[in-house]
Amino acid sequence: MDTLDSKIISVLPNAGGNAGFLSTPGVHKKLEVIESDVPVIKTVQRRLEKLHLEGLVEMEKRGAAWFWRKGAGAGGMAGKSGSIMTREEALALHVLRSFTSRQIPTLVAEALSDLFKVADKRLEAAVTEDERRYSRWADKVAVEHSGFALRYPQIDPEIFGTISQALFHERKLEILYRPRSNVTNDKCKVILPLGLVEVGGLVYLIGGTEGRSNPTMYRLDRLASANMMLESFSYPRSFKLDDYVKQQRQFDFMVEGEVTLKLRFVNGAGDHLLETPFAADQETRQTSTGLEVQGTVLLSQRLRWWLRSFGPYVEVMEPEKLRAELADEAHALAALYRR
Template sequence: MPRVANQNNISDALIVITILKQIPRHWITASQIQQNLAELGMELSPRRLQRILESMRECDELQIDVDKTNRPYGYRRSVPDADLVIDNLPPTQSLLIRLFEEHMHYQLPAPISGSLRYLFDKASLSLKEQGATDKMNRWLKKVAFVSGCVPMMPPRILERIFNAVSEALYRDVMLHVKFENSRGEQNEADVSPLGLVQQEQRLYLVCQFAGYDNYRHLALHRISEARVLDFQAVRPEDFSLDKYISERHFNYSNGRRVRLILEFTSPETARNLSETPFNTTQKLQKLPDGAWRLEADMDDTVLLDGWIAGWREKAGIRKVEKVLIAEKA
């Protein structure tokens, strides 16, 4: 076995182990490995890292592949990291991992998603090994997610685009993007990524264009190129994604806050709304004539109007009133 990075030196051995943990089953460049190490507080020069990687690649037991067709070179492991080797994953855990993978696909940054790939694959394999008639294997077909909106097929997002965007967000660095706007015009810009928002089937990057202080939304399926830059992203100190969303930038709001007053006759709707109220301001009471009255402070949105229109007949809605509370400045 070749000598790897001064094996007799404990410090060097720890460096090799740390580097090994940064090499996933998908391709990663030396510069990306160096950045990951820097985030862990381990500073290595590019030249030293390259020497260590070359020695590690020559060690057959580590099973590291290198792609020299392009620069910078790509590295990957053909076996999973040792701390993720799981021979017997219990069926219940396999099911939870499979559901997590399905519903968190676009919420995980690419570096984390890639490092969990083996775990996802192992969960799928474990379920298949239980047999086609196994109860646990069939359970996945007995669980479903139903959206409250009109179903639509999700737009196609290129994997390399999602990986670049999530990596830039994860590392807090800038992106160079080429994209098409809603009018079909082609543009390109350097942007500071601030957040990723999934709204039903669409995925949006909240960002600031270089030289501007306003916030923009870029639909990922309209981005044709995304390149991670080595420049630190400019993130406003007062920016909070939760606060930004709460300010109604993603719910088709007209900027008004209203007190919604509904009167309806359906006891089933009354039960549903008592179990899942609109918010903590909601008040629901039964009227003397057997109907129900609801009051709640709400954002005046297209989604709210759609809910009222969709339930008007089934809920027996006989009165709709919106009393203006405030209007966004």
């Protein structure tokens, strides 16, 4: 597509700005400053009308004269891409926003809000039946989570923005953290922001403390305030967030080491493991009493939560200590329901 549209948008005043609107001759004059071969005013007028139909510019009529400015959301990156955004790209952005259900992507996506607005307008401007198919496509796809839906605490966008900047610039953070055990805490502390991790709908800031080797996890929704300091710090070469999360398994909660886990499932409860194994060395065997699954895993609280979710449809055969522990829980649960 001709780049004239993007150049026209680039010279228009921003929506809501103090500059107001610009007449068609005024747009033409600004184009002459940045372009050596500018089309005649009538051509610029026609392109402005086209951009108005697409929702990328706003128009105000004053007598016989027409005045223009960028449409809401057509500034910055959106202004550069608005008129040249294909409907495939607009659809991709629309779907991306629709299925961004986790908190970190949702908060980060605020920076692309103008681009999302342009995408919506691009889809709404459909004229032909082929173009309207793009608008309808978004209503033909859905995502549903398998777990029980909880309403997780919301994170203050300003606090998230401050933390993100501190992470990017590697600057120290002064935070006021109020854990469940001390909700009235009013003492701030200085930490070194090392990373952000989202686990099960909750977002954690991984923060180091000078003089200590092990970092600490802070739930973002429990931060009462966060201020980026002028003082920078050297990001520790020895710290790798991926290693912290995946290998040290810090988010598995109270990791107790590797074990060989052997389970027996009944009533088809474990059939999904045939396609989504819980361990790299997983082995399965169908018997007359059910599906037996075995593999090497880390023993942790998260593993226990997963096993409990199957109720009476899974039997822990090994390790013996875990089997005895869950058996005691089952007896206690049965006693509770016999009251």
